[in-house]
Amino acid sequence: MAGVIEQLYELTKEPKIAYFSMEIGVHNDIPTYSGGLGVLAGDTIRSAADLRLPMVAVTLLSRKGYFIQDIDEAGRQIERPFEWDPSRYMELLPQRVTVTIEGREVSLQAWQYNVKSLTGGYVPVFFLDTDLADNQPKDREITAYLYGGDKEYRLKQEIALGLGGVRMLHEMGFEIKKYHMNEGHASFLTLELLNRFKKPIEDVWDEKLVWDKTSVKNLCVFTTHTPVEAGHDKFPYDLVARVMGEIIPVPVLKDLAGKDYLNMTMLALNLSRYINGVAKKHGEVSQSMFPGYEIHAITNGVHSFTWTCDSFRRLYDEYLPGWANEPELFVRIGRIPDNRLWEAHLAAKRDLLGLVREQTGDELSPDVLTVGFARRATAYKRADLLFRDLPRLERIGAGKIQLVYAGKAHPQDEPGKQLIQNIFRYKGLLRDKIKIVYLKNYNMATALKIVSGVDIWMNTPLRPLEASGTSGMKATHNGVMNFSVLDGWWIEGHIEGFTGWSIGPPPHELAPGADADARDAEDLYHKLEHMIIPIFYDDRHTWIRMMQNAIGKNAYYFNTHRMMRRYVTEAYIR
Numbered sequence: 001m002a003g004v005i006e007q008l009y010e011l012t013k014e015p016k017i018a019y020f021s022m023e024i025g026v027h028n029d030i031p032t033y034s035g036g037l038g039v040l041a042g043d044t045i046r047s048a049a050d051l052r053l054p055m056v057a058v059t060l061l062s063r064k065g066y067f068i069q070d071i072d073e074a075g076r077q078i079e080r081p082f083e084w085d086p087s088r089y090m091e092l093l094p095q096r097v098t099v100t101i102e103g104r105e106v107s108l109q110a111w112q113y114n115v116k117s118l119t120g121g122y123v124p125v126f127f128l129d130t131d132l133a134d135n136q137p138k139d140r141e142i143t144a145y146l147y148g149g150d151k152e153y154r155l156k157q158e159i160a161l162g163l164g165g166v167r168m169l170h171e172m173g174f175e176i177k178k179y180h181m182n183e184g185h186a187s188f189l190t191l192e193l194l195n196r197f198k199k200p201i202e203d204v205w206d207e208k209l210v211w212d213k214t215s216v217k218n219l220c221v222f223t224t225h226t227p228v229e230a231g232h233d234k235f236p237y238d239l240v241a242r243v244m245g246e247i248i249p250v251p252v253l254k255d256l257a258g259k260d261y262l263n264m265t266m267l268a269l270n271l272s273r274y275i276n277g278v279a280k281k282h283g284e285v286s287q288s289m290f291p292g293y294e295i296h297a298i299t300n301g302v303h304s305f306t307w308t309c310d311s312f313r314r315l316y317d318e319y320l321p322g323w324a325n326e327p328e329l330f331v332r333i334g335r336i337p338d339n340r341l342w343e344a345h346l347a348a349k350r351d352l353l354g355l356v357r358e359q360t361g362d363e364l365s366p367d368v369l370t371v372g373f374a375r376r377a378t379a380y381k382r383a384d385l386l387f388r389d390l391p392r393l394e395r396i397g398a399g400k401i402q403l404v405y406a407g408k409a410h411p412q413d414e415p416g417k418q419l420i421q422n423i424f425r426y427k428g429l430l431r432d433k434i435k436i437v438y439l440k441n442y443n444m445a446t447a448l449k450i451v452s453g454v455d456i457w458m459n460t461p462l463r464p465l466e467a468s469g470t471s472g473m474k475a476t477h478n479g480v481m482n483f484s485v486l487d488g489w490w491i492e493g494h495i496e497g498f499t500g501w502s503i504g505p506p507p508h509e510l511a512p513g514a515d516a517d518a519r520d521a522e523d524l525y526h527k528l529e530h531m532i533i534p535i536f537y538d539d540r541h542t543w544i545r546m547m548q549n550a551i552g553k554n555a556y557y558f559n560t561h562r563m564m565r566r567y568v569t570e571a572y573i574r
């Protein structure tokens with residue numbers, strides 16, 4: 001314990017940026033993330049540690065995790081709880097704070113996990129935990145399940161994260177110079193800050209308060225992540241009154257968070273000096289969703305070292321030493337001989353085929369063009385677009401392509417679960433013609449194997465619903481080209497026939513019409529047949545040029561080192 005206290009003392013000497021996120025993927029075996037948002041948070045922190053930024057992070061412990069996914073032969077998802085032991089990875093700290101929930105004082109403790117960089121820097125992540133003996137049994141569960149439970153449960157979690165988090169950092173002795181809210185889940189932190197800055201007006205006979213919004217705004221940065229309306233948490237005020245009580249007077253709260261219900265996004269928008277979306281297009285979409293606010297855009301990235309497979313790490317170490325902490329060195333990708341690039345790719349492909357064999361018993365061929373599609377199984381991502389016209393797919397792809405799928409559906413997302421079953425059905429229908437595998441329990445470890453081991457990475461979201469997307473950026477770090485709908489980051493990364501291929505119309509065409517699926521599928525089949533398959537089999541030289549471009553033009557830019565430098569110069573130090 002003495003070591004932990006000394007370490008905290010050292011840490012608190014310098015003012016910090018506090019990064020708040022409901023989920024953070026710090027480690028594959030720590031189930032405190034569900035998908036893109038949490039992996040991005042982890043990559044953000046990994047780059048901050050590499051760059052030695054003065055940052056600390058706050059999240060919830062999620063002691064019972066997100067879930068482990070099994071899939072039966074019919075493609076039905078089976079959810080198993082992921083219980084883990086924090087003491088195997090983290091240090092429990094002595095500080096305690098409380099938040100009031102349903103009138104009860106609920107105690108919080110924190111576990112510290114240090115995200116360490118090879119450069120010697122590190123960023124401490126504090127995992128908040130209500131599983132304490134002095135709390136009532138149901139309060140001990142507040143930090144148990146990531147995205148579990150109902151609205152009331154979510155509200156309690158957000159109270160723990162926002163109010164509890166700020167109180168915990170204060171109790172530990174930190175001076176915070178910026179609070180960065182990664183999505184609206186953490187925006188209750190602004191209420192704690194408002195209370196801290198309120199000023200009584202002394203000359204008024206019935207004591208009045210001035211709510212110093214400017215001081216709070218100057219401390220806060222907000223990143224919004226979804227153009228999907230349902231993605232923004234909203235709570236009815238009667239629920240808020242019952243569960244949270246009156247942190248600030250109701251009229252003041254309604255003024256900041258919305259008249260009819262408490263909208264976490266509105267609260268963050270109204271109390272942040274700097275607000276951004278996660279790709280240029282997403283910044284524009286968010287700007288039209290929230291007129292009256294100035295919305296910037298900082299396009300996401302991925303942590304280069306984390307998302308590069310072993311064979312490519314070795315290759316880059318040999319030809320581009322220093323690349324991991326300076327991804328700009330990818331500009332020199334042309335120095336790597338073609339045959340070495342191809343061999344590194346084949347090594348990654350063999351590795352993936354090994355995982356496929358081990359998990360499914362299916363034997364895929366290293367010589368066949370392998371298309372990867374792995375992401376959250378949810379309707380707008382259209383995992384089954386490729387199967388729209390089965391006879392056509394069969395004619396184009398029989399013997400020429402094989403498919404690797406993966407992805408979890410949220411336990412309450414029935415259409416998402418149905419998508420997984422559909423893919424199993426197509427797998428049966430196309431048996432012996434086009435091999436299809438669905439790998440279970442998509443997580444950071446399987447993600448790396450899939451994004452590096454396939455030949456192309458496909459993404460088919462319905463525009464403009466993909467805020468950014470990051471798995472395609474991971475693919476480019478391993479010389480894998482994207483074949484995707486022009487949405488999110490790919491609008492910025494795509495050069496047709498050079499860094500990869502688009503699917504469907506250009507992004508400036510307005511919202512897709514009812515025929516979007518048909519149009520997008522048509523383009524997908526056309527390019528697969530007339531461009532991708534011929535280049536892969538008959539023009540290896542061009543294929544390898546494109547692999548180089550994926551690395552030299554996409555990975556070069558779409559990494560979290562570049563992203564963090566922008567957050568520092570545009571959001572944190574202003």
Ligand SMILES: *Cc1c(COP(=O)(O)O)cnc(C)c1O
Pocket residue numbers: 034035036037039374375376442443444447448468469470471472474
């Ligand atoms: C990168 C990653 C994601 C996010 O991928 P998208 O392209 O944004 O859908 C989701 N889940 C895991 C496990 C990941 O590694």
